[in-house]
Amino acid sequence: MLRFSLLALSLVATAAAAGDLPADVQALVDEAxxxxxxxxxxxxxxxxxxxxNGDGTDDWVVDTGAFSCPTTATLYCGSAGCxxxxxxxxxxxxxxxxxxxxxTDGGQTYLxxxxxQGETVRFLWTGRDWQLQ
Known part of the structure; x- marks a missing residue:
């Protein structure tokens, strides 16, 4: 059975700044x-x-680079990223x-x-996926 430490739950609640995570966001956390x-x-x-996506509403990000698994140090991140x-x-x-x-550049928001190579690249949300610009 998967167990979360109290610290982990505290950090998620703090990061979300709204208390409980929405079910679809919690499902992403649980999946990872x-x-x-x-x-x-x-x-x-x-x-x-x-x-x-520049619509004035905050979206959700689950970044597994901030997940730590004690049994596998490289589970969430590798040479290609997290x-x-x-x-x-x-x-x-x-x-x-x-x-x-x-x-945000020219009214368009990019990730x-x-x-x-250490250069900053931009990704644009198409409504279905991220496209490298």
């Missing part, structure tokens, strides 16, 4: 945590909100990223991340 054969610790930034799952207007988007942020 279920891959670990042990107690998963969710550090700061594991679950957060940001306006990813799993980042977004939930935007009920649509799921999955990326492997080393880090992420957002930028930004460093590529393997």
């Amino acid at each position: 945590a279920g891959l670990c054969d042990g107690t998963v610790e969710l550090r700061e930034g594991a679950v957060s909100q940001a306006d990813l 799993g980042v799952t977004t939930l935007i207007d009920g649509q799921r988007g999955d990326l492997l990223l080393h880090d992420w942020g957002t930028v 930004t991340a460093p590529n393997d």
Whole structure:
């Protein structure tokens, strides 16, 4: 049975800043945590909100780079990055990223991340998936 530490639950609640997570967001957390054969610790930034598509409403981000599995150190991250799952207007988007942020340019909001060369690249949400720009 999957067990969450009190610290993990506290950090998720703090990151969400709204108390309980919506069921669809909690399902994403549970899915990722279920891959670990042990107690998963969710550090700061594991679950957060940001306006990813520029509509003025915060969307959800589950960043497995802030998950810690004691039985497998590289479960959530590898040389290609860490799993980042977004939930935007009920649509799921999955990326492997080393880090992420957002930028609005010309009225368009992009998810930004460093590529393997250390340059910042932009991804645009199409309503169904992320497209590298």
